[in-house]
Amino acid sequence: xxxxxxxxxxxxxxxxxxxxxxxxxxxxxxxxxxxxxxxxxxxxxxxxxxxxxxxxxxxxxxxxxxxxxxxxxxxxxxxxxxxxxxxxxxxxxxxxxxxxxxxxxxxxxxxxxxxxxxxxxxxxxxxxxxxxxxxxxxxxxxxxxxxxxxxxxxxxxxxx
Amino acid sequence: xxxxxxxxxxxxxxxxxxxxxxxxxxxxxxxxxxxxxxxxxxxxxxxxxxxxxxxxxxxxxxxxxxxxxxxxxxxxxxxxxxxxxxxxxxxxxxxxxxxxxxxxxxxxxxxxxxxxxxxxxxxxxxxxxxxxxxxxxxxxxxxxxxxxxxxxxxxxxxxxxxxxxxxxxxxxxxxxxxxx
Numbered sequence: 001x002x003x004x005x006x007x008x009x010x011x012x013x014x015x016x017x018x019x020x021x022x023x024x025x026x027x028x029x030x031x032x033x034x035x036x037x038x039x040x041x042x043x044x045x046x047x048x049x050x051x052x053x054x055x056x057x058x059x060x061x062x063x064x065x066x067x068x069x070x071x072x073x074x075x076x077x078x079x080x081x082x083x084x085x086x087x088x089x090x091x092x093x094x095x096x097x098x099x100x101x102x103x104x105x106x107x108x109x110x111x112x113x114x115x116x117x118x119x120x121x122x123x124x125x126x127x128x129x130x131x132x133x134x135x136x137x138x139x140x141x142x143x144x145x146x147x148x149x150x151x152x153x154x155x156x157x158x159x160x
Numbered sequence: 161x162x163x164x165x166x167x168x169x170x171x172x173x174x175x176x177x178x179x180x181x182x183x184x185x186x187x188x189x190x191x192x193x194x195x196x197x198x199x200x201x202x203x204x205x206x207x208x209x210x211x212x213x214x215x216x217x218x219x220x221x222x223x224x225x226x227x228x229x230x231x232x233x234x235x236x237x238x239x240x241x242x243x244x245x246x247x248x249x250x251x252x253x254x255x256x257x258x259x260x261x262x263x264x265x266x267x268x269x270x271x272x273x274x275x276x277x278x279x280x281x282x283x284x285x286x287x288x289x290x291x292x293x294x295x296x297x298x299x300x301x302x303x304x305x306x307x308x309x310x311x312x313x314x315x316x317x318x319x320x321x322x323x324x325x326x327x328x329x330x331x332x333x334x335x336x337x338x339x340x
Contacts, residue, residue, distance in 0.1 A: 135246045149282040
């Protein structure tokens, strides 16, 4: 199934849910409106023509203060048809939040926690959204472009 | 007493090897340095080097060094690898759980000073000596088994120079008095 066919399938179900596409991305990507992400993922996972049964990766991305956006990138894979697909979502950098896809793929649980831990992206309806790598009392989100590490952690100087 | 009589009561007593005269400090130090049991826990790639040092090729056992799995039974805390801030609390706790006398070997650049993470590693403690006192630093990234053995031998030297009976606290106090 080609990207255009997948796009058509999604648009037939949810019109105006796709902002654009990127053929050069590897795998080819669909740029999706954030409010549709859960429905689109559910459709792609359950439709027998696409059947994306695996979430290979979920990453966060910070485009910096100038662009004012953050992104969440979903890498999907369909085992029976050997299909790859990337979904990209752009979020407001000041209040980055999006629906969790944890109920569709269990894998998303820890991936979303990681994106929350390092970028501060909030995943609505996630059942266990807390830091996964850093300690619970860590301040700030380290992979944000404007991150400045805290002066001290538990009374120990952080800088060299 | 002839030989037949002697064999009846268990052999002739020659006195050889019965008594060794030594200083108490030397005896204690010898006992300590001959059985330095490190806590067997690894933090990063340095731990792999620690394992291979313990393997038959390098044979740490010949120095009486046997990794223990409980801090209560360990004499040496071998900090083998990158200490993150999250881990630093745990390392400190393990150190506190060890019984005296205890020693710390900081193995590799990460544990010494933060290593490759010194500038941009927001999550890495820049030297384990910011949390616990270190006796021997072993440089390297990671140090070869020979270097680690060298570190243990350095610790041998340090233990050899210790004294239980020397009134160290009193000496320090006298020094302070003299300065004032």
